[in-house]
């Protein structure tokens with residue numbers, strides 16, 4: 001299925017001067033324009049409440065491009081050309097009457113309308129109702145909303161109900177930017193285009209799976225948001241469970257959005273509920289203390305700007321997840337994610353079971369498991385660890401483990417790998433929902449993580465401390481060691 005060209009769009013960007021817009025969305029639109037993917041006649045209306053004129057807004061957005069676009073990809077004249085597509089409208093999102101002005105901007109335009117809500121989720125319903133009140137949207141309007149959808153199952157239902165009262169599910173594009181990452185998409189190709197893997201992808205052949213999403217950064221001045229969320233809501237409920245679903249789901253019957261989403265939902269429904277008695281062996285939460293991160297001394301979580309010194313919010317989580325279905329029975333998924341870990345590293349390791357009958361040197365038995373390492377970051381690619389005979393007459397039948405390596409940037413001359421937001425915006429412009437999250441996915445994910453949070457709230461242990469720049473609390477190592485395994489470290 002090759003990419004088709006998007007039709008011209010009018011994009012209303014609510015929250016256009018906020019953090020996400022500056023860091024990700026404006027740079028992504030710029031890159032799409034530079035690549036010739038913003039169809040002729042496409043326009044962006046930046047919406048925010050700051051009293052600025054268009055020249056000042058252009059200056060701010062140019063500053064964002066200078067700061068957040070890779071310097072090798074920043075071209076001033078292309079940036080200025082792109083900004084010609086951007087208008088600005090001062091708007092209080094709460095004020096229905098103000099929304100009339102949006103119709104003036106549209107002025108009967110025939111471009112597809114995309115509404116991007118880059119603002120707090122509590123505003124989604126308000127904005128939707130106000131747009132509806134001034135008849136700005138049609139049944140063709142696409143509406144993009146950001147994660148997190150709510151704070152728990154109940155609040156996500158409220159937001160989904162508010163949106164659902166105005167828009168059909170087919171109009172809603174719920175972003176999880178991990179689904180826009182090149183390697184994440186490649187999971188679908190890897191699994192369902194290669195029968196070699198498809199035929200080995202179950203409890204008969206796989207012993208366990210690891211998913212690590214580690215960040216070296218802390219909370220980046222986002223205390224207000226992060227302390228209410230914590231790592232389970234910020235990363236597990238969405239990105240990590242989406243990765244797990246793509247690894248664990250059954251083959252969809254085709255590549256349509258609903259076929260893929262149906263399979264992901266089946267996985268979410270099969271996740272074993274974490275009961276209070278499981279917490280000690282299946283869940284570890286941590287919070288960073290001061291330490292050294294990438295060579296620099298950094299404060300602990302409780303010393304971050306704006307911190308409440310008694311917060312028990314977790315900045316690290318490790319979980320052992322069981323999937324109660326035929327394919328994955330007895331195959332634990334160990335997942336961990338945290339802030340202020342030693343490096344920015346995202347990888348999935350599929351550990352295959354050893355051959356049923358081992359005939360080589362008993363001392364080398366520990367080598368006997370093939371591993372498939374899928375790297376999301378850094379150096380997107382894959383590496384299959386296989387066993388070969390060590391070369392040389394004197395080595396006899398000594399085994400050696402080596403990689404079959406595929407680093408995308410080296411193997412394929414595919415040019416730059418687009419940022420996740422570029423791909424997602426491009427798919428919105430084309431109206432493809434397969435990289436976006438359906439309502440029931442969001443709600444099943446909340447249902448599962450809510451239990452963990454509830455167990456903590458009802459007398460769970462406080463987070464275990466770990467020094468910034470380390471791999472989280474030792475308890476996360478103990479969790480996997482108890483099963484006779486260890487977190488994968490590249491040799």
Ligand SMILES: NC(=O)C1=CN([C@@H]2O[C@H](COP(=O)(O)OP(=O)(O)OC[C@H]3O[C@@H](n4cnc5c(N)ncnc54)[C@H](OP(=O)(O)O)[C@@H]3O)[C@@H](O)[C@H]2O)C=CC1
Pocket residue numbers: 014015016017018019020021047048049050091092093094117118119120121123146147148
């Ligand atoms: N930042 C990030 O890295 C990520 C953010 N997200 C999600 O994206 C969304 C936006 O986040 P972020 O950009 O960080 O938030 P910000 O607070 O930085 O930006 C939100 C913007 O919305 C504007 N706004 C809020 N209320 C109103 C109102 N009543 N009328 C007019 N403007 C209003 C704010 O204006 P003002 O500046 O005047 O207050 C601000 O510019 C959130 O849902 C967040 O969870 C998701 C993933 C990552």
Ligand SMILES: O=C1O[C@H](COP(=O)(O)O)[C@@H](O)[C@H](O)[C@H]1O
Pocket residue numbers: 215234235
């Ligand atoms: O959604 C979020 O993701 C980022 C990590 O994204 P990445 O693409 O840099 O891996 C995380 O830092 C942030 O806390 C979270 O809200």
